[in-house]
Amino acid sequence: MAPTVLGASQQLPGEFAAYYIDQLTSTVRDEIASCSERAYASLTLGDTQRLMMFKSAKEAAAYAEQRGWEVKGDLVSFGARGAAGDGMDVDGAEGGGGGGAGAAGVALIQNALMYAKELERIV
Numbered sequence: 001m002a003p004t005v006l007g008a009s010q011q012l013p014g015e016f017a018a019y020y021i022d023q024l025t026s027t028v029r030d031e032i033a034s035c036s037e038r039a040y041a042s043l044t045l046g047d048t049q050r051l052m053m054f055k056s057a058k059e060a061a062a063y064a065e066q067r068g069w070e071v072k073g074d075l076v077s078f079g080a081r082g083a084a085g086d087g088m089d090v091d092g093a094e095g096g097g098g099g100g101a102g103a104a105g106v107a108l109i110q111n112a113l114m115y116a117k118e119l120e121r122i123v
Contacts, residue, residue, distance in 0.1 A: 024119055029053070031112035033067060039105020042077040 029052050036043065036051060043051070049060035061071050070077040 024116070027119070028112070028116040029063070031115065032109060033063075035105060035108035035112050037067075037069075037078045039108060040078065042075055045071065045074045045076055048076045 032052050036048075045057050045060055048064060049057050052060060052063065054060040054063065064071050064076045068079070070079055
């Protein structure tokens with residue numbers, strides 16, 4: 001799925017494909033970020049790096065700050081943009097009583113990854 005989008009940037013079929021792969025990678029990350037904001041109140045920096053497929057924690061922290069997320073030590077908090085108590089914390093515990101917000105977040109992420117897979121087929 002999405003990891004193959006990033007893997008495709010290593011094996012480009014032509015020089016013009018790089019532009020489209022970069023755009024696709026950016027779109028996939030933005031979709032995953034939007035879903036994560038709604039599904040979780042916070043994530044560890046390592047989880048953010050892994051989820052959004054960055055090569056380093058430094059890249060993940062820079063992306064988080066670019067999106068207006070708060071990075072304190074090893075924790076990325078989504079703040080007002082986040083789940084606002086309705087989502088799940090980094091340890092999977094329910095936040096403020098939103099019910100199935102965690103399951104909804106997983107469904108959103110799965111949809112974003114399916115969207116990326118379909119875009120990858122087009123490219």
